[in-house]
Amino acid sequence: MSAQRKDAVDAIIEQWATVRPDLDTRAMEVFGRIYRLSRAMGDRVEKVYAPYGISRGEFDVLATLRRAGEPYTLSPRQLSSTLMLTTGGMTGRLDKLERAALLRRSPDPHDRRGLQVTLTEKGLAVIDEAVAAGLAAQTAALSPLDDEQADQLADLLRTLLAGTQDSEH
Amino acid sequence: MSAQRKDAVDAIIEQWATVRPDLDTRAMEVFGRIYRLSRAMGDRVEKVYAPYGISRGEFDVLATLRRAGEPYTLSPRQLSSTLMLTTGGMTGRLDKLERAALLRRSPDPHDRRGLQVTLTEKGLAVIDEAVAAGLAAQTAALSPLDDEQADQLADLLRTLLAGTQDSEH
DNA sequence: AGAAAGTAGCTTACTCCTGAGCTACTTTTC
DNA sequence: GAAAAGTAGCTCAGGAGTAAGCTACTTTCT
Numbered sequence: 332m333s334a335q336r337k338d339a340v341d342a343i344i345e346q347w348a349t350v351r352p353d354l355d356t357r358a359m360e361v362f363g364r365i366y367r368l369s370r371a372m373g374d375r376v377e378k379v380y381a382p383y384g385i386s387r388g389e390f391d392v393l394a395t396l397r398r399a400g401e402p403y404t405l406s407p408r409q410l411s412s413t414l415m416l417t418t419g420g421m422t423g424r425l426d427k428l429e430r431a432a433l434l435r436r437s438p439d440p441h442d443r444r445g446l447q448v449t450l451t452e453k454g455l456a457v458i459d460e461a462v463a464a465g466l467a468a469q470t471a472a473l474s475p476l477d478d479e480q481a482d483q484l485a486d487l488l489r490t491l492l493a494g495t496q497d498s499e500h
Numbered sequence: 501m502s503a504q505r506k507d508a509v510d511a512i513i514e515q516w517a518t519v520r521p522d523l524d525t526r527a528m529e530v531f532g533r534i535y536r537l538s539r540a541m542g543d544r545v546e547k548v549y550a551p552y553g554i555s556r557g558e559f560d561v562l563a564t565l566r567r568a569g570e571p572y573t574l575s576p577r578q579l580s581s582t583l584m585l586t587t588g589g590m591t592g593r594l595d596k597l598e599r600a601a602l603l604r605r606s607p608d609p610h611d612r613r614g615l616q617v618t619l620t621e622k623g624l625a626v627i628d629e630a631v632a633a634g635l636a637a638q639t640a641a642l643s644p645l646d647d648e649q650a651d652q653l654a655d656l657l658r659t660l661l662a663g664t665q666d667s668e669h
Numbered sequence: 670a671g672a673a674a675g676t677a678g679c680t681t682a683c684t685c686c687t688g689a690g691c692t693a694c695t696t697t698t699c
Numbered sequence: 700g701a702a703a704a705g706t707a708g709c710t711c712a713g714g715a716g717t718a719a720g721c722t723a724c725t726t727t728c729t
Binding site for chain 4: 417420444
């Protein structure tokens with residue numbers, strides 16, 4: 332584990348070693364920390380987005396539309412599959428964001444079943460500020476690592492992530 | 501990014517580079533992947549625990565009791581703070597697990613406000629099997645990395661996690 | 670062209686969590 | 700040793716997600 336300070340995951344692994352020394356807990360060294368980091372950073376960015384009146388999930392919707400580029404339009408279907416959300420969940424998010432006037436729903440001219448979801452001026456302004464604030468928070472959280480370490484970490488995570496996507500379904 | 505296959509996070513970062521080239525998205529290379537890995541592995545272990553009749557949250561309760569060692573007893577308060585859960589949420593989990601006879605609540609002899617939560621025989625048997633199955637799934641997911649890479653990854657994550665804990669509150 | 674199959678988005682019922690407030694009990698303070 | 704402050708666990712209301720099922724529309728097949 333190299334010469335590093337012990338963290339919560341080390342403590343858990345030690346406890347397992349005491350009560351179940353037969354277990355191979357090496358994978359927990361990685362996934363236990365990934366889980367905790369995800370939760371910790373989730374809480375942190377949630378607080379960063381709060382002043383803009385949006386939750387993390389709503390941020391994701393606005394960000395996906397923003398990334399799509401002009402005219403900042405996607406269908407609910409595209410949004411829900413990109414964000415790995417059920418259509419029911421997406422309906423709820425869009426309802427909230429539409430009520431806040433951050434986006435607008437309009438009929439899809441080419442498919443009468445479908446809708447188009449478009450960022451409003453206000454939505455564009457909000458996401459452009461919020462994304463910068465969120466990135467700043469993430470950049471700050473990354474500061475314990477130098478550039479080389481951060482790159483190395485990103486590469487290792489990419490390898491791992493690619494593996495989980497492959498065997499999906 | 502080294503000679504690696506592109507993943508979903510690379511695609512998102514490229515989109516941002518097109519529409520907002522001013523943004524510094526390096527932190528997303530790390531935290532975007534941590535978020536996705538956490539979700540993907542959460543889904544995966546959820547499926548592994550399902551045959552034992554427990555959810556991931558319930559697994560965590562049983563595992564915390566198991567790790568405590570004999571007599572496998574903790575208070576609801578200890579459990580909810582270890583698992584970063586509100587007391588209301590813990591009440592619900594304990595209700596479900598008690599109904600399934602995986603644990604038992606009894607009065608704390610030293611504090612009449614308090615309770616003791618104890619693993620039953622059945623609970624012990626279930627968690628001992630489930631934890632092995634869950635670890636196997638995690639070990640499998642880690643297989644794209646060799647031992648040295650896994651160690652390196654764990655170290656980098658530990659550094660990052662330690663940083664987020666410090667500035668908590 | 671008509672039937673069958675597929676897709677888009679919404680609704681409903683349910684789950685699990687949080688936050689706030691409650692009662693019962695314990696610890697601290699003066 | 701009585702009052703104040705703190706803590707333990709529970710209840711309730713509200714939020715946000717899923718799964719399943721619905722209607723409306725489109726595509727595919729023959």
